[in-house]
Amino acid sequence: MTREDFFVAPSNARAVEMLDDPASWPQGKLILVGPAGSGKSHLAQVWASEAGGRVVRGAELADLDIAQVAVGPVAVDDAEAVAGNAEAETALFHLHNFLAQDWPLLLTAQTPPRDWGLQLPDLASRMQAAPIAQLQGPDDALLSAVLVKLFADRQVAVPANLIPYLISRMPRSIGAARALVGELDARALALGRPITRALAAEVLGTE
Incomplete structure (x- = not known):
């Protein structure tokens, strides 16, 4: 999953542009939103590799030592998987706050944060404040x-x-x-x- 293997097309060009433009990350975070198979995970891998960061899955956040994860740029793939899991939502909340001081946070999801069903109000407000880069299904x-x-x-x-x-x-x-x-x-x-x-x-x- 390298940048050379990612094909830029009208369905994803704007998202790629935002990913590469720091001005699109005014709060140091960005959410890639698009249907399954639209290239979100690929772009997250590309970004993490180029930024010197790491990719973690939303479903595994509750099992990670967040202080050890938040030592550089982080991409959370399938971030909406934390919804409804109190420990996972809390872990993402802490990860967000740890990174906010020094490092960018990229998240991927199939839907915008308002549709994730988050139960932690503080996490929901932070996620909904993040800019969204929309990917369409492949043309x-x-x-x-x-x-x-x-x-x-x-x-x-x-x-x-x-x-x-x-x-x-x-x-x-x-x-x-x-x-x-x-x-x-x-x-x-x-x-x-x-x-x-x-x-x-x-x-x-x-x-």
């Missing part, structure tokens, strides 16, 4: 680029008409693209056949 251009790269990474040549065929029939997420390419490659190897539209139709269950 055709982004899915095309991802599919081409995924096949190339496996050194698999596919016919030119396969990519638009897949895009029109597959679930629209980066994760689905990875899974589909993996399944097509495995099926082709098992059957000793090239990856074609006919094989794709079998895997997708379409005509």
